[in-house]
Amino acid sequence: MAKTAPPVKKNDMIELTFEDITHEGAGVGKINGYPLFVPYGLPGEKAKVKVINVKKNFGFGKLMETLHESEERVTPPCNVYYKCGGCQLQHMSYKMQLEMKQNQVKNALKKIGHIEGIPVHETIGMDDPWRYRNKVQIPVRSKDGELITGFYRKRSHDIIDDMERCIITGEINDRLVGAVREIANRLGISAYDESSHQGILRHIMVRTGQVTKETMIVIITRKEKVPELNRLVDEITKTYPEVKSIVQNVNPERTNVILGKKSKLLWGDEYIYDKIGDIRFAISAKSFYQVNPLQTKQLYDKALEYASLTGEETVIDAYCGIGTISLFLAQKAKKVYGVEVVPEAISDAKANAKLNGIDNAEFFVGEAEKVMPWWKAQGLRPDVIVVDPPRKGCEESFLQAMIEMKPKRIVYVSCNPSTLSRDLRILEDGGYETNEVQPVDMFPQTTHVEAVARIQLKESK
Structure with a gap:
């Protein structure tokens, strides 16, 4: 059978109507059944498109001109949106963003998990989907002898030097990054140069407590001894009373990893504090804390609702991190066991339990898939297991360990609909059924979506 050549060639200029959208936010249009993926295209729009890459079964295009606009198209309020890769959906109404994320979860469940006919609720969005991030970490470079800060251009390590603000991070974070850059520039502190591995100031990180408004500045440097560092600290603390902590982190390696191993408190407290609901959290320079x-x-309210706790249950929180979900669960459960592979996170979890006077939560360092069978051998029989794994989802050995423990309910908190769907299929084949899924928009203006699934043991119904 003769192979059919694609109906378009590279650099062709075509008119295209977008019918759909990918989970990465690109518009999808077809020429004689051949799909073209075009960033910034919205369903229902007609556009002039330049073909930039042709593969056997699909191609990629560049949006040149919109001939018919969707009602859901909006003007991005960020002046560097089309240069920066941090957000992907600012050209789309917030209503459409929430619908897209709900559909993304539905499609993954259907195509990957072969799970249909269960409620996938409307995505829980934000009243104000801007200025929500409590943490920013921005690279520092030099241009024409001046320090500049800004995110990288898409798919590059070139800084966007006309970036004055980031409208998904808190205003105080923006202001303090600018202040540190301006003071460091005046004091002659040099910027790090990736290519020569010279210079000093690599990144500026700012973390803020959303409820407490306490702020921490982390100055990331290539070497420990930094001229004029004390003067920098003095100027910041005299001008910005909300700053409670200034930390230096030293990263001497040639690496894309932002933080190095060594941190040193320069001024103030080692921790800032914040609250989620009634639970208080201590946050250090390196703590993982939801942004x-x-x-x-x-x-977490949804996870708690799905756990259906009465006060008599034993709960396991796998991938517990610094204990955020565990401490929520402990308010309603008889006993909570948290497990996490990162030792520093477990130290933070124990400290956070103590900070809140919670004594019915215990935390253990280890890989969940290895600790669970050991717990089972010790006779631990959880009523509920809550999992919040990384993007790659759960190890199959861990899913099997859960199936063997036979908790009545499993609550799965996911940041990746694809791996959620894959793992739900394994749990369903192991005697469980998925009751409902609730998407939550944790990162407005981006393509990321979180979801919580309520899962029940079939025989316990």
Whole structure:
């Protein structure tokens, strides 16, 4: 059978009508059944498109001109949106973003998990989907002898030097990054140069408590001894009373990893504090802490609702991190066991339990898939297991360990609909059924979506 050549060639200029949208936010249009993926295209729009890459079964295009606009198209409020890769959906109404994320979860469940006919609720969005991030970490470089800060251009390590603000991060974070850059520039502190591995100031990180408004500045440097560092600290602390902590992190390696192993408190407290609901958290320079606490509260409230706790249950929180979900669960459960592979996170979890006077939560360092069978051998029989794995989802050995433990309910908190769907299929084949799924928009203006699934043991119904 003769192979059919694609109906378009590279550099062709065509008119295209977009019928759909990918999970990465690109518009999808077809020429004689051949799909073209075009960033910034919206369903229902007609556009002039330049073909930039042709593969056997699909191609990629560039949006040149919109001939017929969707009602859901909006003007991005960020002046560097089309240069920066941090957000992908600012050209789309927020209503459409929420619908897209709900559909993304539905499609993954259907295509990957072969799960249909269960409620996938409307995505829980934000009243104000801007200025929600409580943490920013921005690279520092030099241009024409001046320090500049800004995110990288898409698919590059070139800084966007006309970036004055980031409208998904908190205003105080923006202001403090600018202040540190301006003071460091005046004091002659040099910027790090990736290619020569010279210079000093690599990144500026700012973390803010959303409820407490306490702020921490982390100055990431290539070497420990930095001239004029004390003067920099003095100027910041005299001008910005909300700053409670200034930390230096030293990263001497040639690496894309932002933080190095060594941190040193320069001024103030080692921790800042924040609250999610009634639970208080201590946050250090290296602590993992959710960047959108308002939506984290929505996510955890839903996880708590799905756990259906009465006060008599034993709960396991796998991938517990610094204990955020564990401490929520402990308010309603008889006993919570948290497990996490990162030792520093477990130290933080124990400290956070103590900070909140919670004594019915215990935390263990280890890989969940290895600890669970050991717990089972010790006779631990959880009523509920809550999992919040990384993007790659759960190890199959861990899913099997859960199936063997036979908890009545499993609550799966996911940041990746594809791996959620894959793992739900394994649990369903192991005697469980998925009752409902709730998407939550933790990262407005981006393509990321979180979801919580309520899962029940079939025989316990």
